[in-house]
Structures are given as C-alpha cells and as structure tokens.
Amino acid sequence: MAKAPGFVSLKEILTTFKISRRTAFNWLKTINQQLQAQKLDxxxxIPRYGYKLTDRTKKSLTQKIAKVSSPQMGHETILNAHERQTEIILLLLDQEHYLSINQLAKMFHCSRNTIIxxxxxxxxxxxxxxxxxxxxGHRIISDENSIRLTxxxxxxxxxxxxxxxxxxxxxxxSQAKELVIKAQQQLHMSFSENSLQQLTYLLLFTKWRITHNQTIxxxxxxxxxxxxxxxxxxxCTKLLGKLGGNKELKGEIVFLxxxxxxxQATEVDCINKNLYHDINNIAQEIIFRYEQLTEQQISYRVFTKTLCNHLYATFFRVKFGIPFSSSEVDEIKWQYPVLIKFTAIACAPLxxxxxxxxxxxxxxxxxxxxGSVNNREYREFTESDKLKRALLAEVLVVCSSGIGTSAMLYHELSKTYPLIKFSLPLEIRDLAKIFQHNYQAKLIISTTILPKGKYPIPAVKVKAxxxxHDQTIIDSFLRQEVPRKLEHNASAVNSLVSIINEYADVKDEKGLRLSLDKFIFPGLQKNNKADLPTLSNLLPAKHIKVLRKKDQLKWQTVLKWGCNxxxxxEIIDQFYFEKIVQLINRYGPYMLIANNIFLAHAAPSNSNKKVGLSLILLDQPLEICSRGESAWVTCMFVLSPGKEKEHEKALEQLVDIVRNQENINRLLKAKSPQEVRQFLLSFY
Incomplete structure (x- = not known):
C-alpha cells in the first residue's frame, strides 16, 4: 500500500499474497496496531474502493509496512506465498521435531487455512x-536424494x-567455489556464472547435511x-573428500x-566419443527439422556447437530425472508460444x-x-571483437544465465531499441577489462546482481x-541518458514527411509513412499474423481425401494423391512431389509433427506457385521406410509453404490440434472430407 498510487482492493491483497480473508484481516489489524504504536494514521x-494509507503515513515510512516476524530470515519482513512456502521447507529441514499447523500460523501471523x-x-x-x-504435526519423510534435489x-x-x-x-x-572451479578444470568444462554459483551453494548445503549424518x-x-x-x-570423489565427506559414500559421489x-556449461569435454557423436548428430537433426518447419536457415558452425553444449545438460537432466527450474520459464512460454510449439516438434530426435x-x-x-539466431550479428565474434564492440557500445549487456538466454536478451534489446548500440553479451569478469580502456557506455543491463558502487556507470538488473517491468526500468534509465534515441517512430517519421511534402507532391502519404517507418526502424517491424491465411483458408473440403478399406498402399502413392x-x-507444379521424395530418401521420415501425423513439404522454390495445404486420411497405418528408419502414418498433410512465410499461422493452428492424441483419435473417426474440415475448424 505504501507504493500504490491509490486504493488497494481486498481481492488484490488476497491474490498477491495468496492468503485467506481471515489472514488478510489479521494482517490489517496488526498493521494498524503497529501504525498506532508509531503514532501514525x-x-x-472505504467500502467498494479498498484500503489506502494517508500521505502523512506514506512519507513517514522508510521501510516495508506491516512487518511480521520470519523465523528463518533473521529479521522482520512480510512474506508472499512463495516465500512462505520456501520458509516452511527450510524450517522442516532445520528442525528434527514436528511442526504443527498452529505453530506455523503463529510464526507467520496467518490463519490455519493459509498454512494448509x-x-x-x-x-x-x-x-x-x-x-x-x-x-x-508435519515433518519431511523423503529420502535424502529428494531433499537435495528440492x-x-x-x-x-x-x-x-x-x-x-x-x-x-x-x-x-570462497573455499567451496574454489573446489568447483578446480573440478570444472579437471573435467574440461566451463560453467556459466549462474551454474558456478548454484553448484557452490549446493556443495555448502551438502557439507551441512553430511555433517549431520544425512547422506544419499x-x-x-x-x-x-x-x-x-x-x-x-x-x-567428484576427490571433491567430496576435500569437502570433509567420506570418500566411500558412493551415493554422494553419484549425486555430485x-x-x-x-x-549448464559453454564447454563440455568429459563424455566419451560415442555419446559426443550421438548428441552432435541429434543437434544437427533438431536444427534441420526446425529449418524445415520455419523455412529459416540457421545451421552454422557456432550455433550448432552452442546448441550441442546445451543438449548435453538437457540429456543428463532428462536421463537422471533431475528437474530443471527457472523463474524465467513461465515468461518464455508466455512470450514465445509459437516458437515453443515448433521447437517441441524439432526435438523429436532427442x-x-x-x-x-x-x-x-x-x-x-x-x-x-x-529465437536467438534472428540477429546475425551475434554469430561469429571472437573475444577480441566482443571487447572492441563493447568499448564502442552505449549499453553493456551482462548475462550469466547461459548462451541461449544471452543471445535472446541481446536480440530482444536490439529489436526493442534499434538506435542504441549494445555490446554483445558479456560475462562479469569482462567488465574490469572494459573500464580499463576508453569506454562510451552509460548503462549496464545485467541478468545478475552486480556489487553496488563497483563500476563507474549505473547497472540495471533484469531477467534474461x-x-x-524490466522494459519499464530500462526505458526510465535510457530516457535519462540517451533520450533522443528513444523518441517514438512517429516523431522522426512526421518530420521527414513534412520535409518531403515541401518538395514533392505525395499522392500516398500513408504508404510513404509506412515505408519510412520500416526503413528507419526495421527492428521494430513485426509480422502481422492477423493477415496471414488460416487453416480454414488453406484446407477446403476439396483438398481432403478420406481413404477407407484400401489395400496396403505405398507411401509414394499416398503422397502423390496429396500433391495432385x-x-x-495450380498451387504447386508436378516437380514438387519429386522434391519431397528426394528429401525423404535423403533424411528419412523426419516430417512427423505428432504421433502418426506426417507433414510432407519442401522448401519454397519455383515449384510453389502459392501457399496451400491438402490432407489424405487413412483408416489403416501406412509405413514410410527410408535410410533404415520407419514411421507409421495415418494422416498425411501436404504443405506448399509461402515464400514470405504465409503458412505460419495455419501451421501453428494445425500443430495445436494434432499435438493432442485425443484430437487425433477424433480426426481418424471422420467419415468424409466435410466432416474432417468441420472438426478441424471447430477449434478456431
């Protein structure tokens, strides 16, 4: 309430802290008691409006209001639901006896229902x-492996x-961190800074658990x-010994x-050759599948190596059942839903x-x-090039989350602020080198907290x-330091249109504005998917064929029907069929986008007259064999992609439908082209 410009409703309080009405009223009662003790209003x-602090009270408060005791943090603070739940875990770990709901409710000044x-x-x-x-009461009964993973x-x-x-x-x-650094040297790995920190803290926690005879x-x-x-x-055996543990604890050694x-590491050289080649081949297959889906050329050396390094960690996490968690995953899913759908299909080889x-x-x-490969500037830079570019940059970008998030952060910043010069993603240790030379930077944008006062320019902490919220903070700083480069497109475009109108007779001012806007601010132009053809536009009933009780067919025959x-x-010519066959013969039946769903297509060429889609639906699975691989197909879509990615919206809609097995089962029960079309279009 101290930061709110107006009233805060009871619903906002309940939603923010995920508490019951009783707890909220208890907190408000406690707040008023503390304010009264401080002789504040x-x-x-006010009913129907909510709760508010007077201006006098706001000015008098320099710290958070309504402070309640927190047993773990060692000082008084207010906890939201996530923090309270973390504290409960830590309390249960730190105490051998039971903790009752009443005890926890009293500790956190909330109701029993909130703790439940x-x-x-x-x-x-x-x-x-x-x-x-x-x-x-309650106590943790998990094995030590589960506790450590939590x-x-x-x-x-x-x-x-x-x-x-x-x-x-x-x-x-510092001692634990040194052990991690020496271990990564011995393993020929190079961890990201986030990984280095996480491993160090996990070592300290491991030492504490082993000291208290809690071992894996x-x-x-x-x-x-x-x-x-x-x-x-x-x-890891040596590391455990230096940590003070018993070298014979095989479970602890395996866990470490x-x-x-x-x-996450940028270099990995501690796996055997067979696994290395397998992961490298899988990375190339994933890239190829993604290229075929999106018509985007991304298979260059640095990107393949970078993706491969990431896939090592992914492979081991999935194999060992170690969950990955990040505060940024939900944000990624929200901002890039289509990208995630295509990536999920591309990852089938893994x-x-x-x-x-x-x-x-x-x-x-x-x-x-x-998502990071959209910006080609990020591709083949050496460390020397990165330093030179950083010295000329107006904003330094520091990212410790890993190569993928570094590239995405750089891409998003460059797209959002096209007139500002950003450094390529740097590591924290790079900053000391930069500030030893003549630099031009006025701001640091970092995904990790930097020490206050250590660097001569301000730093902003953001998510990768x-x-x-991050963009609001960045805008605020940039408007102070480089205000002219944050002027809205309209300002620059209006000035240019006025000048041109003085010397020329402009017949299409709207078109001129759009062209100027696109030329001056190319990074801000976005594809308007609302104008792209939908599944309904591209798949009429006459492009659907339902095959029932047919003898065993060859996949080439079914593909030919779909192309016909x-x-x-006149969407494709007669050569398009041959192009798809060549791809299948060369790469195998890689075009599966879901169980038994085959999307036959080739890259845009002269054989594609325009964008289009057809479907052959079979009542019996059809086997496609090539290059020693086989796939069983009951639905074969044939796609003619548009030269300007006009197929993207329809493909996105199709993927949404067929990634659900229940939808596939319903689709296979359709008895006519009209029924197939009606089912597909019921989703949009």
Missing amino acids: QVVN KDFKALKRHFPALKIGSSRL VYELLLRQDKLVYAFINRLNYSF DRSENWQWIAQNTKDVLPT SKIFLCS EHYLQKKLPSEEVALICLYF VLTK LLEQD
Whole structure:
C-alpha cells in the first residue's frame, strides 16, 4: 500500500499474497496496531474502493509496512506465498521435531487455512518432496536424494531465502567455489556464472547435511556414468573428500556427478566419443527439422556447437530425472508460444534417443537458442571483437544465465531499441577489462546482481527474458541518458514527411509513412499474423481425401494423391512431389509433427506457385521406410509453404490440434472430407 498510487482492493491483497480473508484481516489489524504504536494514521478503509494509507503515513515510512516476524530470515519482513512456502521447507529441514499447523500460523501471523493451502501448494510444486503429517504435526519423510534435489531446484530459481539459509550455515563460500572451479578444470568444462554459483551453494548445503549424518545412499547410475564419461566419478570423489565427506559414500559421489553433468556449461569435454557423436548428430537433426518447419536457415558452425553444449545438460537432466527450474520459464512460454510449439516438434530426435518425452521447461530453454539466431550479428565474434564492440557500445549487456538466454536478451534489446548500440553479451569478469580502456557506455543491463558502487556507470538488473517491468526500468534509465534515441517512430517519421511534402507532391502519404517507418526502424517491424491465411483458408473440403478399406498402399502413392489435390488448383507444379521424395530418401521420415501425423513439404522454390495445404486420411497405418528408419502414418498433410512465410499461422493452428492424441483419435473417426474440415475448424 505504501507504493500504490491509490486504493488497494481486498481481492488484490488476497491474490498477491495468496492468503485467506481471515489472514488478510489479521494482517490489517496488526498493521494498524503497529501504525498506532508509531503514532501514525491507520489504514483508511472505504467500502467498494479498498484500503489506502494517508500521505502523512506514506512519507513517514522508510521501510516495508506491516512487518511480521520470519523465523528463518533473521529479521522482520512480510512474506508472499512463495516465500512462505520456501520458509516452511527450510524450517522442516532445520528442525528434527514436528511442526504443527498452529505453530506455523503463529510464526507467520496467518490463519490455519493459509498454512494448509501452503502445504497443498508444496505438494504440487515439489512432488518428490514427501511431507508426512500426524497428530504431532508435519515433518519431511523423503529420502535424502529428494531433499537435495528440492534444494537444488530452489537454487536454480535463485531463491534468496535459500541463499540466506545456506549463508547462515557459516561455511566458507570462497573455499567451496574454489573446489568447483578446480573440478570444472579437471573435467574440461566451463560453467556459466549462474551454474558456478548454484553448484557452490549446493556443495555448502551438502557439507551441512553430511555433517549431520544425512547422506544419499542411492548409487544405481555409478556404472553408466563410469562407462559414458571421463574422470567425472574420480573428480567428484576427490571433491567430496576435500569437502570433509567420506570418500566411500558412493551415493554422494553419484549425486555430485549427476549435478555437474546437468549444469549448464559453454564447454563440455568429459563424455566419451560415442555419446559426443550421438548428441552432435541429434543437434544437427533438431536444427534441420526446425529449418524445415520455419523455412529459416540457421545451421552454422557456432550455433550448432552452442546448441550441442546445451543438449548435453538437457540429456543428463532428462536421463537422471533431475528437474530443471527457472523463474524465467513461465515468461518464455508466455512470450514465445509459437516458437515453443515448433521447437517441441524439432526435438523429436532427442526424445527418441532418450525414450522419454522432454519436459516443457526443457523445450522452453531450447527454444531460446532458435529465437536467438534472428540477429546475425551475434554469430561469429571472437573475444577480441566482443571487447572492441563493447568499448564502442552505449549499453553493456551482462548475462550469466547461459548462451541461449544471452543471445535472446541481446536480440530482444536490439529489436526493442534499434538506435542504441549494445555490446554483445558479456560475462562479469569482462567488465574490469572494459573500464580499463576508453569506454562510451552509460548503462549496464545485467541478468545478475552486480556489487553496488563497483563500476563507474549505473547497472540495471533484469531477467534474461525481458518482462514488461524490466522494459519499464530500462526505458526510465535510457530516457535519462540517451533520450533522443528513444523518441517514438512517429516523431522522426512526421518530420521527414513534412520535409518531403515541401518538395514533392505525395499522392500516398500513408504508404510513404509506412515505408519510412520500416526503413528507419526495421527492428521494430513485426509480422502481422492477423493477415496471414488460416487453416480454414488453406484446407477446403476439396483438398481432403478420406481413404477407407484400401489395400496396403505405398507411401509414394499416398503422397502423390496429396500433391495432385494441390496441383489441380495450380498451387504447386508436378516437380514438387519429386522434391519431397528426394528429401525423404535423403533424411528419412523426419516430417512427423505428432504421433502418426506426417507433414510432407519442401522448401519454397519455383515449384510453389502459392501457399496451400491438402490432407489424405487413412483408416489403416501406412509405413514410410527410408535410410533404415520407419514411421507409421495415418494422416498425411501436404504443405506448399509461402515464400514470405504465409503458412505460419495455419501451421501453428494445425500443430495445436494434432499435438493432442485425443484430437487425433477424433480426426481418424471422420467419415468424409466435410466432416474432417468441420472438426478441424471447430477449434478456431
């Protein structure tokens, strides 16, 4: 309320802190008691408007209002639902006896219902963490492996409460960090700065648990790690010994080995040759599939290597069942939903190799790599080039989250502020080099917290995937430092149109404005998908053929029928069929976009007259064999992509439908082209 410009409704309070009405009223009562004790005006409550602090009270408060005691943080603060739930986990870890709901409600000054909801939320968010309950209260009953993974997940989320908890254990952070650095050198790995920090804190927590005789016994992956990696087990054995643990604790050694392998790194050279070649081939297959879906050329050396390094961590996380968590994943899913859909289809080779489906969080991370390639400036720069560019930049970009997020952050900043010179993503250690030379930068945009006062220019902390809040903060700083470069398009365009009108007879002023706007601010131009053809436009009933009770057909025959439906309307020519056949013969049946759903297509060429789509629906699965691989198909779509990506919206709609197995089952039951079309269009 101290920061709110007007009234705050009861609903906003309940939503923000995820508390019950009773808890909210208890908090307000406590707030008023504390304000009264400080001789300040109490909270104003006006029915139908909400709650508000008087200006006098706002001016008098220099810290957060309504401070309630927090048992773990060591000082008084107000906790939101997420923080309260983290505190409950830490309390249960730090105490051997039971904790009752009444005790927790009293500690957090909230109702029993709020604590009960917190326990339900913990069960949803951390399913592996088992919390037992009895008449005595609650306590953690999980094995030590699950406890360790829960803390690791909180560290991945950069949870400040967990960092504070581990800091209070009074172990040396610098010594633990040195152990991680030496281990990565021995393993020929190069961790991102975030990974380095997370591993260090996990080591400190591990030391605390081992000291209290809480050790991991599970070591079932020992043999697999020994056979498929180099020096990982010996390195982690030595590290555990230096940490003060027993070198014979095989479960602890295996756990540390898994976490090291799962951590994000820019260089990885500790796996055997067979696994290295397999992952490298999978990375190339994923890139190829993505290119075929999006008609975007991205297969260059640096990108392939970068994606490959990321896939090592993805592979190990999925194989070992170690969940990835990040505060930015939800933002990625919200900002790039279409990109994630295409990435999920492209990642099929990795899922096939693992014999497991990739979690949505992993797909979201991989999609960042594809999103980052839109800006070609980021491709082939050496370290020397990066430094030279940084010295000329107006804004320095510092990212410690990994290569994919670094590239995406740079791309988003360049697109949003096309007139401002940004450095390529830097690491924290690069800043010292830059400020030793003549630099032009006026601001640092960083995804990690930088020490206050250490650098001669201000720094802004943002997420790697920019939120609206982040952009507001950046705008505020840039308007102070480079206001002329943040002027809206209309200002510059209006001036130019006025000048041109003085010397020429402009017949189409609107068209002139659009052209000038596109020329001056190319980074701000976005594809207007509202104007793109939909699935309804591209798939009329005459482009659908339902085959029932046919003898076993060859896939070439079915493909030819699908092409003929498009050829009859002069959407493609007779050579388009041959182009698709050549691709299948060369790369195998890679065009599966879902179970039994085949999207036959080739890149735009002279054989594509215009964008179009056809469908052959079969009542019996059809086998496509090529290059030693086979796929069973019951729906074969034939797509003629547009030269300007006119097919994107229809493809997005199609993917939404067929990625759901229930929808596929319903589609296969259709008895006529009209029924197929009616079903597909019922979604939009």
